Amino acid sequence: MSRGALIVVEGLDKSGKTTQIKNCLQILRRDGFDVCQLSFPDRTTSIGQLISSFLRGETVLDDRVVHLLFSANRWEKWKEIKERLMAGTTILVDRYAYSGVAYTASKGYDWDWCLGPDKGLIAPDLVIYLSASSKVLETRSGYGQERYENQLFQNRVSETFEKLVTHKWLRISSDRPIEEVTHHMIPPIRNIIDSCQNGALPLG
Numbered sequence: 001m002s003r004g005a006l007i008v009v010e011g012l013d014k015s016g017k018t019t020q021i022k023n024c025l026q027i028l029r030r031d032g033f034d035v036c037q038l039s040f041p042d043r044t045t046s047i048g049q050l051i052s053s054f055l056r057g058e059t060v061l062d063d064r065v066v067h068l069l070f071s072a073n074r075w076e077k078w079k080e081i082k083e084r085l086m087a088g089t090t091i092l093v094d095r096y097a098y099s100g101v102a103y104t105a106s107k108g109y110d111w112d113w114c115l116g117p118d119k120g121l122i123a124p125d126l127v128i129y130l131s132a133s134s135k136v137l138e139t140r141s142g143y144g145q146e147r148y149e150n151q152l153f154q155n156r157v158s159e160t161f162e163k164l165v166t167h168k169w170l171r172i173s174s175d176r177p178i179e180e181v182t183h184h185m186i187p188p189i190r191n192i193i194d195s196c197q198n199g200a201l202p203l204g
């Protein structure tokens with residue numbers, strides 16, 4: 001039985017991750033691929049609700065507590081992710097451990113400490129980084145409603161993301177029409193699904 005691919009989409013707030021994953025799912029399903037979506041934070045769990053309330057500014061929590069909650073929120077999906085991949089389903093994930101490091105390290109916390117809690121999570125087969133300047137993103141609808149959505153902090157997060165980007169990441173500019181971004185995402189996603197199905201990539 002061939003496994004599915006774990007594909008992560010990262011980027012600053014309002015870079016279009018949710019929009020792009022929705023479009024990609026639609027196209028891939030139309031073409032017969034077995035694909036599903038997960039998002040982090042997953043606000044539906046009790047841990048996710050704590051995070052959501054913090055992001056909306058309704059709860060005050062120590063930054064380190066929040067960091068650990070974000071990580072716990074991924075760990076509570078670990079088993080489900082593994083089972084779905086093994087069953088052959090490809091998962092498109094809206095943010096993952098990279099966001100965890102990028103946002104907390106941008107507040108000045110120790111890099112290794114930030115990495116620690118997520119160690120052992122399943123490694124993605126592909127990370128797509130949707131890049132755009134914080135100036136562009138600021139104009140997108142809904143911007144500014146949650147805690148980290150201000151240019152000063154987003155610029156710092158952007159610099160921290162740059163430290164996480166490796167040659168294996170695919171950087172796609174999201175400062176262009178939605179359909180154009182989708183058009184650039186589909187071929188590499190198809191390639192990685194193929195590689196996983198023919199066993200070229202072991203589960204990380």
Ligand code: T5A
Pocket residue numbers: 011012013014015016017018019020040041055070071094095096097099100101103104140141142146148149174175176177178181
């Ligand atoms: N966080 C997250 C941490 O601190 N640690 C962690 O471990 C994790 C996982 C919430 C916050 O939590 C932080 C990061 C975040 O600050 P979230 O729920 O993913 O994380 O919040 P956002 O990133 O803000 O997610 P959004 O859903 O709000 O933004 P998206 O998904 O990037 O953007 P999207 O697709 O909703 O688009 C936003 C708007 O822009 C338009 C869309 O139509 C929409 O109106 N748009 C475009 N407009 C023009 N051109 C394009 N190409 C466009 N693409 C989208």
Ligand code: NA
Pocket residue numbers: 013014146149
């Ligand atoms: Na946000």
